Amino acid sequence: MKGAPATIDFYAFDLLQLDGEDLTRLPLLGRKAKLEAILPAKNPVLRYSDHILGRGEELLDRFCAAGLEGVISKLADSSYVAARGASWLKIKCIRRQEFVIVGWTPSDKVRAFRSLILGVHDGGKLRYAGKVGTGFDTAELLRLLKIMAPLEQKAATSDAPRAEVRGALFGWDYRSQ
Missing domain, CATH: 3.30.470.30 (DNA ligase/mRNA capping enzyme)
Structure with missing residues (x-):
């Protein structure tokens, strides 16, 4: 050492x-x-x-x-x-944070989607916070996709690392939020 x-x-x-x-x-x-x-x-x-x-x-x-x-x-x-x-x-100790689902990455497998793209409120704006893709059962994946699919639009987020969101679908362009 x-x-x-x-x-x-x-x-x-x-x-x-x-x-x-x-x-x-x-x-x-x-x-x-x-x-x-x-x-x-x-x-x-x-x-x-x-x-x-x-x-x-x-x-x-x-x-x-x-x-x-x-x-x-x-x-x-x-x-x-x-x-x-x-x-x-x-x-x-459980630390909690409220996140907003701003998009998702499509799955190339049987799953409804690979991961959710999350944003966090920061000074009146939504800021990229990361992705989460585990902890969902099949029913929950399908339920979420049913809600998100009608909101789909292709839009890049201003502060999300491109490699993190490549191929992602967004529910809205949150840059203006």
Whole structure:
């Protein structure tokens, strides 16, 4: 590796075994108490991951605002379960953005279209935002094409990279929007 060496911080959040004793049947807070007791205080690399009781929605909002991935929520009195189950939830931060369908690329296969061309409102104008082509089942592809086909016109968009929209069909010339 070039440059400054990477640093790694390890956050321990659960303890499943201690001195040969299986702790998986203990409730989560009991396991965490044992974990906290054995971790060295103020260790710069190995850290105890504390828990917060209640206020989950507020915590998730703060984590999302900080750009973090999300939160793991566990029932405080639950025993350890190796697989995801009803005793814990992984709640991800979801970022949302409203887009406008400004066109589509035709498909050379059985699909109704290959991808949608998206625009985003920016200072009173529509600006090219990219393409999306996955996540649609056949019925949804056909439904969208039925709506878009009557609006079809060939028009280049002013700010879309030509390679991105080559062969595309547009529902309207959004340069004037």
